Amino acid sequence: MSLMLWFSLLLICVLGAMSPGPSLAVVLRQTVSNGRGHGIAAGCAHALGVGLWAMATVWGLGLLVSRHETLYQVLTWLGAAYLIWLGFNALRHAATPDLQAQRGGQDSFWQAARSGALISLLNPKLAVFFTALFSQFVTVNQTLADQWLMVATATLVDGLWYTLVALLFSQAHLLAWLRRHLKRVEQLTGVVLIGLAVRVVVP
Numbered sequence: 001m002s003l004m005l006w007f008s009l010l011l012i013c014v015l016g017a018m019s020p021g022p023s024l025a026v027v028l029r030q031t032v033s034n035g036r037g038h039g040i041a042a043g044c045a046h047a048l049g050v051g052l053w054a055m056a057t058v059w060g061l062g063l064l065v066s067r068h069e070t071l072y073q074v075l076t077w078l079g080a081a082y083l084i085w086l087g088f089n090a091l092r093h094a095a096t097p098d099l100q101a102q103r104g105g106q107d108s109f110w111q112a113a114r115s116g117a118l119i120s121l122l123n124p125k126l127a128v129f130f131t132a133l134f135s136q137f138v139t140v141n142q143t144l145a146d147q148w149l150m151v152a153t154a155t156l157v158d159g160l161w162y163t164l165v166a167l168l169f170s171q172a173h174l175l176a177w178l179r180r181h182l183k184r185v186e187q188l189t190g191v192v193l194i195g196l197a198v199r200v201v202v203p
Helices: 003-018 022-034 036-067 069-093 109-121 124-134 144-168 173-201
Strands: none
Touching (some): 003 124, 003 144, 003 173, 022 144, 036 109, 036 124, 036 144, 069 173
């Protein structure tokens, strides 16, 4: 995998991790309600779930591209269409998750990690997202090292992003900043996702 291609993958993974949604809400609630450590535990466990989805997806695509080229090409176009749909959806709605802390009994670190893992493992949209994303990067001659690099990139980016969220937004005054800028983050995500799809449609 060339450095430029990896940077493209890295950028999409970063924007995908930053996109507002239920995962961000879970990590923020753990951070605000139970503390920084709980938020980090939830974020790292979420990243492991993302890594499992990414691993299953990239190896499945690798098998598909080597045995069924036509079917793979169809999947690539469907993936591009899905990325466009995600992009337009992000631009249209720019939804902000509910960030209000709901304080009660403090969770254990295990409970925080479990909440982060479940929000990723039980989210089939991640499988669809990675299928759409990785279909733009998997090739016939791709090495196992390249596939591991794709999985590691998705996993580490997700874990580092949510760790950063827990570190920064354990400070209450930054929550207001997050509310003001989530809409712009999602809009930027929409533009980049559409751009990636256009790269497939117009080689």
